[in-house]
Amino acid sequence: MQSLPFSILLVFLPLSLVTIGGGQSAIADMHRQIVEAHHWMSAAQFVDAFAIARLAPGPGSLLATLIGWQIAGFWGAVAATAGIFGPTAFLIYGVAHIWSRYEGARLLRALEKGLRPVAAGMILAASYVLIQSLDSGWLGRGTALVSTALLLLTPINPLLLIAGGAGCFVGLHFLALI
């Protein structure tokens, strides 16, 4: 029987290497493992953690830190952080190290262009999984779509948008509509 922080580390280590195009892309798989496979959190707790991670400053992958902390306290947070950031940190360190000697421009371009559709598919999948986990029904889904449209069409500050979403729901709650 391995300790909980160690199990958390084992979940996040491989996820680190598939965070192409930013941490967003790994969220669908985090959800699958944390909620569906290990039952460490409920779907609602996961979405709450996601919202908090978007409210907080810093790299978006700190969602892993928060999840680790909520599951297993301090060492859970350390394990999740080391897992999600560790492998890629060594990878880019290695590339920075050999960059001056090795001109990998064409391969890098192919990597970036070739991974683009995969990253797009993964981020869309993450959004899909998150929308499925919303427990606020059509109101939540509608809010998500309105928020998407605002972000795509206006230069709105994302933080303001998230606060606005919270404010909207609280307002509706006071009007006894939800």
Added chain:
Amino acid sequence: MPDALAERPSALQLFLIFARIGLTSFGGGLSGWMLREFVQRRRLMSEEDFLNGLSVAQALPGVNVTNMAIWIGYRLGGRNGAIASWLGIVVPAAFVIVLIGSVFASLAGYELSHVALSGAASAAIGLSLAMGLTAARRVPRRLFPLAIMAATFVAVAILKWPLLWTVLGFGSLSVAVTYRHG
């Protein structure tokens, strides 16, 4: 002005610069911020060096911001610079997110905080979806890349395949085809 670069910063300075960037960065747009800080304002590295790093940071897996921190840290301060920069961007922000998380957890008993958080989550999903749509817009309008994108979506969202194998499979196929076509 690549030939008029300023003196190299110490590891502690790198830590502090990245800690500030990490703690004040909300909702993305960070590479522009770093460009201003390191290239334009402090003149610590040339624009070309920075942009090389940015394309490497985007091509490799990992969060672009933390990749960029390691790249810049390594170029400016070797191994210690890279470690200090990474710690700077991750650790202070990690403490803040745990702090915010525990504040919300202590309010979890109140129904109102759950309502507020579920509103925040709904709006925050918009960030994810908008980013996904922006990424999808950058995919070339050709059959192969579009098919790869659709297959990845179905594999991850509907079939719930493990991400690692999905990315290794579709990713290497896509990269190989892109590489062959130059």
